[in-house]
Amino acid sequence: MKITNKHNLPPVILDWIEYSNKERQTQLEQGDFTVTQLLANPKEQYLLQRNPEIEIDASRFIALLSGEAWHTGIAKNSTDRRANGALVEKRYSVKYHGWKITGQPDIIDGDYLMDYKESTVGRFAKGVPQEYENQLNFYHYILTSNGIHPKFMGIWVKYKDYMPSRSGTNHYPDAQMEYFPVQIWDYDEQDAFIKSRLEAHVGNLNSQLDKMDMPQCTDEERWYSNEIHAVMKKGGKRSLHNAATHDDAQAWIDGDNTKVKKDQLVIEHRPGIYRKCENYCFASSVCDQYNNT
Numbered sequence: 020m021k022i023t024n025k026h027n028l029p030p031v032i033l034d035w036i037e038y039s040n041k042e043r044q045t046q047l048e049q050g051d052f053t054v055t056q057l058l059a060n061p062k063e064q065y066l067l068q069r070n071p072e073i074e075i076d077a078s079r080f081i082a083l084l085s086g087e088a089w090h091t092g093i094a095k096n097s098t099d100r101r102a103n104g105a106l107v108e109k110r111y112s113v114k115y116h117g118w119k120i121t122g123q124p125d126i127i128d129g130d131y132l133m134d135y136k137e138s139t140v141g142r143f144a145k146g147v148p149q150e151y152e153n154q155l156n157f158y159h160y161i162l163t164s165n166g167i168h169p170k171f172m173g174i175w176v177k178y179k180d181y182m183p184s185r186s187g188t189n190h191y192p193d194a195q196m197e198y199f200p201v202q203i204w205d206y207d208e209q210d211a212f213i214k215s216r217l218e219a220h221v222g223n224l225n226s227q228l229d230k231m232d233m234p235q236c237t238d239e240e241r242w243y244s245n246e247i248h249a250v251m252k253k254g255g256k257r258s259l260h261n262a263a264t265h266d267d268a269q270a271w272i273d274g275d276n277t278k279v280k281k282d283q284l285v286i287e288h289r290p291g292i293y294r295k296c297e298n299y300c301f302a303s304s305v306c307d308q309y310n311n312t
């Protein structure tokens with residue numbers, strides 16, 4: 020991987036990216052797979068593996084650094100918790116069908132397995148996203164294999180887009196950090212999930228697929244956001260109502276659902292986007308699926 024610097028980021032950030040990439044590489048070398056890798060999109064991993072000289076701009080790493088800084092802060096300031104027996108940012112491994120999988124939960128404190136996330140209010144609006152429930156259950160399986168048996172799991176999320184002025188309104192969170200319990204699956208369910216993730220990756224990595232046979236990412240893996248028809252007040256920035264179709268948006272206007280006068284309302288079409296492909300996938304520049312659609 021070659022890091023470019025098209026936006027002239029300062030050297031201190033470039034150094035941080037380089038150091039952080041080396042750290043990540045060291046973690047990868049401790050086993051065959053990390054939990055993070057197995058939970059990630061198989062096609063992205065496949066493409067990165069097949070294109071070691073791929074160019075990625077430094078600006079794409081900023082979100083990653085921000086998340087890592089949050090974890091570094093917790094690890095650095097947990098001396099007292101460690102002294103009281105908490106296990107902080109410790110990496111564990113399990114041998115699974117011959118493959119060594121390693122994972123690093125944030126904190127195991129007493130009976131609790133706790134993870135800390137940096138996210139948005141919208142992402143947690145309907146509770147814990149499925150991928151985080153998967154991740155914690157993956158960790159739980161590995162910990163159990165190491166003789167550690169957390170009885171409870173949960174996520175503390177820090178909202179990076181939190182607006183204090185909206186606190187307590189419309190189900191908006193009361194504070195910039197919020198706790199969500201996470202369900203612990205039974206052993207067989209955890210086992211079946213891990214097996215499915217391993218098969219998705221091992222099948223791809225071992226195969227000699229040509230371009231035609233390359234696995235395709237699902238809409239879910241590409242973080243597809245459906246197109247919406249937003250009802251807006253003329254000149255306004257916020258949508259008053261999001262509808263799936265233009266007709267639904269018009270019906271909402273006709274149904275007198277807002278005090279804004281009808282002649283002041285417009286319907287704005289926002290096309291669906293693949294958010295992961297557009298902004299977050301490191302393999303997007305060499306991805307046939309993304310570049311041909």
Ligand code: SF4
Binds near residue numbers: 060240301309
């Ligand atoms: S660019 Fe999109 S389709 Fe291609 S590997 Fe990445 S997420 Fe998948």
